[in-house]
Each structure stands twice: as structure tokens, then as C-alpha cells.
Amino acid sequence: MPSSEMFKQGAYLRVSGQLQYHDVDSVVAVIQDSSVSLKIGTQHLREISFRANSMYQFIGELLIGPENDAILQARIGRNVDGLDLNLY
């Protein structure tokens, strides 16, 4: 279980990462930052196109399942290709 204090049910978070894939059927995307990946629920997103390996930023609420598996239910998503992550 992640030790971050931000890892709690309903936490309102902004996350950034490289898109690994987006499953249209389950409306779930997976983003990765270094060796860590996170599922993103994308059913509420509109006017966004998903490109594998592009950088994305999502804002939404964290939902934690019974086995501590987490998914961020995104309200907002945007492509942030070109974002200087070191500066960020």
C-alpha cells in the first residue's frame, strides 16, 4: 500500500504521466511515471484524444478498492506534451 498521505479515498488529485494505453471498452487509461503506474477512469472526459506515449495530466477523485487497488476518476484531462517535468 502506498505510504503517501495523498493515498486516501476521495482525495482530489492532479496526476501527470505518460499514457501507456487507453481501453475504450472499459474507459480506463493507464499512465506511468518512472516505474509507477496509475489507472485513470476516463468516462467523464470529453474532447480529448488519447495517444500512447504522450504526456497527460488528469484531475479527479481517487477511488480505492478493497484490495488497495486505486483508480483516479478523472473530471479533467489534457495533453501536456512539452511539459518540462523536472521544472514542474
Add this chain to the structure above:
Amino acid sequence: MDSLHLVHVKILAADLLSLTIQHTSPPSFLRCGRAVARAEFVGVVVSRERRDKFLRFLVDDGTGCVPCVLWLNHHYLNANTSSGALDSDPTAEMALKMSEEVRLGTLLRVRGKIVMYRGEIQIAVRDVVLEKDPNAEVLHWLQCVRMAKECYDLPPNFAQEEETAAEIQYFII
């Protein structure tokens, strides 16, 4: 006289929403003892509500969410004598055009007047710029820190002395 209240101070949402409110009529706002009236911030639109006379939206800059209102009814702007319509206020046409830039998920630079609405600070929007470079937000954070350190957070007396010295220098020249 402190000129800070004449400019759009570059500010983070957390600082904007924690300004000291002076319950004058109209309300005024202080940051480290200095009056501020206008603000500029950069963030992502996370909610949007369109009505006939206004567009209400929320901008998240990573430190907080700033409630914003963009008035769309030019006749209403002119009739609102308590705030006083200025030449710098957007026209109805400009406001409509700006409202089209306000879409969920877009990164915006917002400038406007700091006002109170139902006990909460919000921004009466003067202009909105779509920021296409995602680094614009990070740059704004850095500018806020720098401006606070070099200008905004200086004590009022120190700031006035700096301005007086600058004025004396001007007359000598």
C-alpha cells in the same frame, strides 16, 4: 501612495483565497498589509456554468480553486454603478469571445478584479488568454514566488520609500 492596488498581482490561488478582507464598502483586500485589487493567475478550468448574463467557472492552479465570473451582459455591466463600468471592462462582444476559450480542461491565464460574492473571494474576469504551452503554469508559479519575494511582500513603508526614491530621482534627472 502604494501603487500595488493598480496592478494585476501575479498570485497563486492559495494566496488569493487567503487575502485579508477589510469589510469596507466595497470590500478591500490586503496582502501582507498592502492593498491589492486585481489579480492574475494561471490554471486549469475544472468546472463551467453558463447562464444568460454570465459565465461562472472554476480555475485550479494546483494550490487551490479560484471561482471566476465573466459577465456577458454589457447592459448589466453599464447599469452596475456600484462597481463602475470602466473603459477597461470588456465589451459584450469581447466577453462572448473570451467565454468560448473557457472550456473544461483548458489552461487559462485569467486577470480580473478581486470581489466578494456571498462571503467568498472570487474574480470578476477582465480578460482570459488560452495558454497552449503547458509550461506557462509552471512559469507563473515561479513568477509568483519571485514577485512576492522582490515586491509584493515588502513592508508597505519600505515599498513607499522605494517609490519616493524613484520619484526624487525622476525630478533630479
